Amino acid sequence: MLRVEGLTKAFVTGEGKVEAVRRVTFEIKTGEFFSLLGPSGCGKTTTLRCIAGLEAPDAGEIWIDETPVFSSKKGLMVAVHQREIGMVFQSYAVWPHMSVAQNVAYPLVHGRRRLPRRETMKRVKDILHLVQLDELEKRPASLLSGGQQQRVAVARALVAEPKLLLLDEPLSNLDAKLRVEMRQELRDLFERLKLTALYVTHDQEEALVLSHRIAVMDGGQIVQLGPPMEIYKEPANLFVAGFVGTTNLLQGRVLRSSRPGEPGLVDTPLGNLTCPVPQPMDEGQRVSVMFRPGAVTIHTDSCGPLSNLFSGTVKSAVFTGNRVEYEIEAGEFRIRVERSPYIDEIHKGQSVWVEMPADRIRVLPA
Ligand SMILES: Nc1ncnc2c1ncn2[C@@H]1O[C@H](COP(=O)(O)OP(=O)(O)O)[C@@H](O)[C@H]1O
Ligand SMILES: [Mg+2]
Structure with a gap:
C-alpha cells in the first residue's frame, strides 16, 4: 500500500x-x-x-x-x-x-x-x-x-x-x-x-x-x-x-559463545549467566546483558535451577494496581522485578532467590 x-x-x-x-x-x-x-x-x-x-x-x-x-x-x-x-x-x-x-x-x-x-x-x-x-x-x-x-x-x-x-x-x-x-x-x-x-x-x-x-x-x-x-x-x-519498556542492564564479558545445543556464558557483576550469545560475538568481548523486569522468577528458597539463580534481598516493594514492582539487591546490583499481585507476596527485607531464564536474556553489543 x-x-x-x-x-x-x-x-x-x-x-x-x-x-x-x-x-x-x-x-x-x-x-x-x-x-x-x-x-x-x-x-x-x-x-x-x-x-x-x-x-x-x-x-x-x-x-x-x-x-x-x-x-x-x-x-x-x-x-x-x-x-x-x-x-x-x-x-x-x-x-x-x-x-x-x-x-x-x-x-x-x-x-x-x-x-x-x-x-x-x-x-x-x-x-x-x-x-x-x-x-x-x-x-x-x-x-x-x-x-x-x-x-x-x-x-x-x-x-x-x-x-x-x-x-x-x-x-x-x-x-x-x-x-x-x-x-x-x-x-x-x-x-x-x-x-x-x-x-x-x-x-x-x-x-x-x-x-x-x-x-x-x-x-x-x-x-x-x-x-x-x-x-x-x-x-x-x-x-x-532502553526506549521501549523498562529494562535491567548489566555490563558483561563473553566467557563462551553459543554453540549448537549449548548456550553461551557471560561474566557479569551478578555472576556467570547462561544465555544465548548471538553470532558473531567472540570470547572476551565486552557486551551488555539485558532482561525485562517481568522476565524474572522469584523463589523463596534455593530449590530453583542450577544456573542463573542468585540470592538477594528485597529493597523495595511497590504495589501499582496491576502489578507489584520490586527492587532486589544482589551483590552490587539492583534488579528490577515485576510480578502479578496474585502470586505469593514477598516483603521488604526478605531474602529471596532470583532466577533469570536463559531464553529471556538478551546479549547486545556494548
Ligand atoms: N523545517 C525545518 N527546518 C530545520 N530543521 C528542521 C525542520 N523540520 C525539522 N527539522 C529538524 O529535523 C530533525 C527531525 O525533526 P522532526 O522530523 O520534526 O522529528 P520528530 O517528529 O521525530 O520529533 C530535528 O533535528 C529538527 O530540528
Ligand atoms: Mg514530530
Whole structure:
C-alpha cells in the first residue's frame, strides 16, 4: 500500500545542516497499522510530511498503492491533494469558526473529491456516528473539549475515504486518562474499518498497543522494524532496549559463545549467566546483558535451577494496581522485578532467590 525507499531529507539551518531523515526504507501492507516510534527530533514528522507531499525529499522513492508519488531519480513529485491520503495532526487543526459538521464536510466541499450536497451530508452523518459525535453536529468547534476536537480531526481525515491515513502524535495533547481511552477507540475504529495507517508517536506504550508493526527511529534512521512483541523481547540494540519498556542492564564479558545445543556464558557483576550469545560475538568481548523486569522468577528458597539463580534481598516493594514492582539487591546490583499481585507476596527485607531464564536474556553489543 505504501512503499518508501531510501528516503532522505536534510534541512539547512543557521547552525548548519541537519540530516532529519536518512535512507529510510519500509513498506506498509493494506489494512496494516504501522507506527514510527522514537524520541523527539528523530525524524518522524519529517518522514510523514515527505509521504504526505508537504516536504520535498532530497532523495528516495515513495509509492502509494503502487502509484509512484515521489522519485528523486525521475524528478517526480505528486501534489498533496493528489495523493489520496487523510491526515491528523497533533494540533488537530480544527477550524474554530466552523461547526463540527462543517469541519468534517470540508474535504468534500473544498477538496479534490467534491460531492453533491445530499451525499456530503449523508457521509458526514455516517462518519460522525462512527466517531460518536452524532449529538454535536451543529456545535461550533470552538466549544469542543480536547477529546472531541480529536474526534473531529479523525472524522475529517476519514470522510473522503483516503487510501492511507497519516497521524502525527494525535493523542499527545490529551490528558493521561483520555489518551488511554482515545487510544482504545482508535484501535477499535481502525480494526473495524480495516484502515491502513501510518502513525507517529514518541509514546512506546501507544505504539505497542496500536500497531501491527513498529519502526523504531533514532537519529533519522530506522534502527529496528518488527511486531510490538519482537521489539520488546528482542531489541536490536541498547537504544531500543532502553526506549521501549523498562529494562535491567548489566555490563558483561563473553566467557563462551553459543554453540549448537549449548548456550553461551557471560561474566557479569551478578555472576556467570547462561544465555544465548548471538553470532558473531567472540570470547572476551565486552557486551551488555539485558532482561525485562517481568522476565524474572522469584523463589523463596534455593530449590530453583542450577544456573542463573542468585540470592538477594528485597529493597523495595511497590504495589501499582496491576502489578507489584520490586527492587532486589544482589551483590552490587539492583534488579528490577515485576510480578502479578496474585502470586505469593514477598516483603521488604526478605531474602529471596532470583532466577533469570536463559531464553529471556538478551546479549547486545556494548
Ligand atoms: N523545517 C525545518 N527546518 C530545520 N530543521 C528542521 C525542520 N523540520 C525539522 N527539522 C529538524 O529535523 C530533525 C527531525 O525533526 P522532526 O522530523 O520534526 O522529528 P520528530 O517528529 O521525530 O520529533 C530535528 O533535528 C529538527 O530540528
Ligand atoms: Mg514530530
